Amino acid sequence: MLNKVFRLVSPRQFEAVTIDEEIKEETVIVRPTYLSICHADQRYYTGSRDKAVLRKKLPMSLIHEGVGVVVKDYSGTFEKGQRVIIVPNTPTEKNETIQENYLPTSKFRSSGFDGFMQEYVFSTKDRLVPVLDEVPANVAAYTELISVAMHGINRLERVMNNDREIFGIWGDGNLGYITANLLNGLYPESKLYIFGKNEEKLNFFSFADEVFTVDDIPSDIRVSQAFECVGGIGSQYAIDQIIDTIRPQGAIGIMGVSEHPIEMRTRMVLEKGLTISGSSRSGVTDFENTVQFLATHPLHRKRFENLVGIEKTIRTVDDVHSFFEEDLANDWGKAVMKWEM
Ligand SMILES: NC(=O)C1=CN([C@@H]2O[C@H](COP(=O)(O)OP(=O)(O)OC[C@H]3O[C@@H](n4cnc5c(N)ncnc54)[C@H](OP(=O)(O)O)[C@@H]3O)[C@@H](O)[C@H]2O)C=CC1
Ligand SMILES: O=C(CO)[C@H](O)[C@H](O)COP(=O)(O)O
Numbered sequence: 001m002l003n004k005v006f007r008l009v010s011p012r013q014f015e016a017v018t019i020d021e022e023i024k025e026e027t028v029i030v031r032p033t034y035l036s037i038c039h040a041d042q043r044y045y046t047g048s049r050d051k052a053v054l055r056k057k058l059p060m061s062l063i064h065e066g067v068g069v070v071v072k073d074y075s076g077t078f079e080k081g082q083r084v085i086i087v088p089n090t091p092t093e094k095n096e097t098i099q100e101n102y103l104p105t106s107k108f109r110s111s112g113f114d115g116f117m118q119e120y121v122f123s124t125k126d127r128l129v130p131v132l133d134e135v136p137a138n139v140a141a142y143t144e145l146i147s148v149a150m151h152g153i154n155r156l157e158r159v160m161n162n163d164r165e166i167f168g169i170w171g172d173g174n175l176g177y178i179t180a181n182l183l184n185g186l187y188p189e190s191k192l193y194i195f196g197k198n199e200e201k202l203n204f205f206s207f208a209d210e211v212f213t214v215d216d217i218p219s220d221i222r223v224s225q226a227f228e229c230v231g232g233i234g235s236q237y238a239i240d241q242i243i244d245t246i247r248p249q250g251a252i253g254i255m256g257v258s259e260h261p262i263e264m265r266t267r268m269v270l271e272k273g274l275t276i277s278g279s280s281r282s283g284v285t286d287f288e289n290t291v292q293f294l295a296t297h298p299l300h301r302k303r304f305e306n307l308v309g310i311e312k313t314i315r316t317v318d319d320v321h322s323f324f325e326e327d328l329a330n331d332w333g334k335a336v337m338k339w340e341m
């Protein structure tokens, strides 16, 4: 079946190509409806990745956060018109020890493998997760990012000690907000301290116990466990501050992506007996856990609506350009495209 795929061929340049897609017994064809932009997409769009990486990964279709409706299911699992989240990670092998999102053989959409900027996404039943009726499309669009935070929390839970009094979150943006909202639902007895750079963004974290701007943290503030949700060079300053602020033998979950190597005071990591847990992407189980969380936490589900920053209907490649640029200038929240290409 013919499909139109919109690929980034070089920074800020898209090309539409028509592909004759192969249909197999397990194929499910999904029409993408709402797509959300991730920092990783912006790094390809703006060309801020290394030239060698761009050479290797482009051309490819961007976007790995999205929801759509089932158009045709050859596996007989889904109803026609059913809303589904498309899982971007695509494993090619099973492994008893290594999770699907850490297998080097897995393909990840919009990272060397076509993302969701297509007329139709050709998927399989094991990569689709039904959306709850109660979740609006513009929130369902960024389920992938919620699942990433869910995965990061799950990984830290495997290594953290039994002190759950105070969770510290560094980063007052999307990932920080999502991680904070999940922790608030999963650990209602724990306190949440948010450390950010912008008072306007910190105002959105009204459900937290304390918010701090990173240049004005009282010297006696301590956290039990910490999450870094910053990325870029900011990760270095955040991790440095976490090392000072966390209690001895606490655990740090690192989720922010840094393009260049960053420095870490390993002497203090040793001296305080800290545990560091890195986490990247997510797998189907994390999407299922996310849907379960949204089903059982109506207040927190509603709170995710506050994170929709900008939203636009996209009908042309020019619309895509202007929306990616708008996202770069946007201060708060996710950029969601109502996909009509
Ligand atoms: N591990 C994974 O699988 C995933 C990782 N990511 C990564 O997570 C990172 C964050 O993404 P996202 O939340 O969408 O980005 P945002 O830009 O929305 O959030 C980052 C926030 O951190 C703030 N910040 C900057 N420096 C510091 C600091 N020293 N201490 C505390 N806060 C600081 C920024 O403020 P300001 O804007 O003023 O600089 C910004 O508000 C990115 O690197 C992204 O690529 C995203 C998805 C998945
Ligand atoms: O955003 C992400 C997951 O949601 C990851 O950070 C992203 O997939 C990393 O991949 P890349 O190397 O292409 O930036």
Ligand SMILES: [Zn+2]
Residues within 6 Å of the ligand: 038, 039, 040, 064
């Ligand atoms: Zn992402």
